[in-house]
Amino acid sequence: MHLSKKVKWLLVFTALLVLPATLAGCGKTTASTSGSKGYAPKKLTVEFVPSSNAGTIEAKAKPLEGLLKKQLGIPVTVSVSTDYNTIVEAMGSKKVDVGFLPPDAYVLAHKQYHDKVLLQAQRHGLTEPGDKANTELVDYYRSQILVRKDSGIKSVKDLKGKKIAVQDTTSTAGWIYPAVEMLDQGVNINKDGIQTVTVKGHDQGVLSVYNKNTDAAFVFQGARNLVKKDEKDIMSKVVPIYTTGKIPNDTITVRGDMTGKWQKKIATAFKQIAKTKKGHAIISSVYTHEGYTDSKDSNFNIIRQYDKKAKALDK
Structure with missing residues (x-):
């Protein structure tokens, strides 16, 4: 019985010694996970x-x-x-x-x-025709739907049954804005017989229309300038039929x-x-x-x- 008391006191004493270190460790963990210190990059x-x-x-x-x-x-x-x-x-x-x-x-x-x-x-800012830059600095841009001028496509409704080059579905100018504003005009890109082709980069969207691989493309306004150096006639051959509202x-x-x-x-x-x-x-x-x-x-x-x-x- 006397030995048991010694053991108990020894355990209590040990626990008291360990407790401050444990609490200190908990304090450090809490500060780190709560983000009070936060991430400071070394590179x-x-x-x-x-x-x-x-x-x-x-x-x-x-x-x-x-x-x-x-x-x-x-x-x-x-x-x-x-x-x-x-x-x-x-x-x-x-x-x-x-x-x-x-x-x-x-x-x-x-x-x-x-x-x-x-x-x-x-x-x-950009002005039509030709996506020419003006002197105004703006914190927004717009999306456009481009077609070949000789395609016979004149409006959003003419896109039913056509093939459209798009960007990833998280792309604001390459998908969200033009698709939503088309829907506002009664044309659903996921229905209405429309085929979408995902391309990598807005320049590729412009070129897909220029080369007649697709009937239309969703791109940011000014994307034709990306290929103007190589395709001198891009502005006359590929034209916008629709320009969206402002995008941040x-x-x-x-x-x-x-x-x-x-x-x-x-x-x-x-x-x-x-x-x-x-x-x-x-x-x-x-x-x-x-x-x-x-x-x-x-x-x-x-x-x-x-x-x-x-x-x-x-x-």
């Missing part, structure tokens, strides 16, 4: 989505590595994703820190992984667990780079971005409204 991974040929975009975007490293003081890797969904999943699994996400992909990333929008791109411009989005300090550092870095001659040349050649302006999640509520409407396409 930064930046990924783009392809609006045209992925290899071309990667070659143009690579010089950003050095500019960002100079601004942030850490190594930076720039790459190009295969499509919109891949980059969203890569950010969700913490393989990518910063994504150049179009608006619908951002909305998906925010919903699934609480990713945070920092900036919206600014572009020159592309985003620079970061992982949702990133610290506020690093969010500010990254936002500042991109804005400053865009103001330099070399930096501006890069972002202009990659996405026709002219600069960046601060953004917030509520700017994309219009996208959420269109996403709800898009669900009616399957009914």
Whole structure:
């Protein structure tokens, strides 16, 4: 009995010694999982989505590595994703820190992984005919439905029974906006005898119409400029029959667990780079971005409204 008491006291004493360390360990775990410390990158991974040929975009975007490293003081890797969904999943699994996400992909990333929008791109406004850039800087763009001028297709209703080149279904300009606005005019892209062909990049959408592989294409306004150098007559041969409402411009989005300090550092870095001659040349050649302006999640509520409407396409 006397030995049993000693053993009990020994166990109590040991437990008291271990308890502070255990509590300290719990405190550290709680702070980490609650995000109060947050993610502070030691090296930064930046990924783009392809609006045209992925290899071309990667070659143009690579010089950003050095500019960002100079601004942030850490190594930076720039790459190009295969499509919109891949980059969203890569950010969700913490393989990518910063994504150049179009608006619908951002909305998906925010919903699934609480990713945070920092900036919206600014572009020159475009005027018809010929998608000519004007001097106004805007934080929105539009989608267009292109056809060959000699096709006989004059309106949205003429697209029934036709073949349309589209982007991934998370693409705002390459799917969501034109498909929803077609539905508003009584034409359902998933019905009405329409065949869709998914192509990689808006330049490929333009070329599919030019080469008569498809009857029409969903692209962002200005996409014909991507191929104008190679196809001199693109503006006269391929024309828009429909232009959508305003779409919020592309985003620079970061992982949702990133610290506020690093969010500010990254936002500042991109804005400053865009103001330099070399930096501006890069972002202009990659996405026709002219600069960046601060953004917030509520700017994309219009996208959420269109996403709800898009669900009616399957009914």
